[in-house]
Amino acid sequence: MARLRRSRYSDGMMLPLLLLALAAASPSPRDAAGNQLEPLKPAAEQAARLCTGDQRWCAGIDDDSATLSVFTGPTGAAVASVELEQDEDETLAVWPQMARLAAPGAGVLIGVERRRSASYSGGGGGTTVLELIQVWPDRSRPPRSVLTLPLKGEIMIRACFSKQDFADRKGACQDIYTFDATLTLAPETASGPPKFQFATLAKAFPPKASRGTPTPSLKRLKKSELVPTPDLACSYRRVLAFDPKSQTYRPDSPLPDCDDYTTP
Structure with missing residues (x-):
């Protein structure tokens, strides 16, 4: 799971519930233990940095070196700089949210969005994977990757190769796969590291579409x-808890294989 190269300092729920989870405009920003999930916004002094509302924490990524830096403020010094692995077809961005951990000295969880895109004859698409990295404010430990999850996907595949295909498919000449996910705090967590609620919604158009099925069979x-029709197998809800043994977050049950939606 870990994608860090090094630190410079060393089965599914019912569909209505999923729709409600994804549509929630204001999920609880704080759990009972005091862990807090808060938005990051561009700093007026340094537009390349995204900061919390109180300006206590900021983060930015240097595109040239693929380095994530976490700062004590919009113009403050870096408390951590992490060189990230980056594939040739990936672009990196700071996730515009941050989890501030309640335990003394536990620091924060900063997210990196790994965006990939692909194009091919008559189609293409893009996907986003989220990686959460824990950073300590006193440099007492090197940053570590604690969670990697699919966040977004939109894939379009050419489906018409003749006039007859166009007629049979009533002009719907692309198979379309969309995937959207939300990661929010589990508000009932009373102590220790936060738990997260992860909810996804996958849709296929037409509903029979499958990237493993030859397009002519969908005439x-x-x-x-x-x-677009929800795919119940890839629309699911999980609770993610921190596992002290692996030092990463683990779901309460395995995630399904949804490569149709999450691989460009």
């Missing part, structure tokens, strides 16, 4: 199939 679509 003669009905009007009722000309709408």
Whole structure:
């Protein structure tokens, strides 16, 4: 799971519930233990840095060196600089949220969005994977990667290769796969590291679409199939808890294989 190269200082729930979880405009920003999930916004003094509302924590990524730096403020010194592994087709961005940990000296969880895209004849798409990295404010330990999850996907595959295909599919000449996920705090956590709620919603258009199925088998679509349809196998909800043995977050049950939606 870990994607850090080094530190410079050394099965599914019911669909209505998933829809509610993804649509929640204001999830609880704090759990009972005092861990807090808060937004990061561009700093007026340093637009390249994203900061908490109180300006206590800021983060930014140097694109040239693929280095994540965490700062004590919009113009403050770095408390950690982490060189990130980066694939050739990846772009990196700071996740615009941060988990501030309640335990004394525990620091924060900073997120890195790993975005990938691909294009091919008649189609293409992009996906985003989230990596959470724990950073300590006193440099007492090197930053560590604690969680990696799929966050977003949109894939389009060419589906018409003739006039007959166009007619049979009623002009719907692309298979489309979308995936959206939310990561929020589990508010009932009363002590220790935060737990997270992870909810996903995957949709396929048409509903029969599968990247492992030859497109010609999806001919003669009905009007009722000309709408994106939730894929219940890849629309799920999990609770993620910190595992002291592995020093990473683990889901309460395994995540399904949803490569159709999360691999460009």
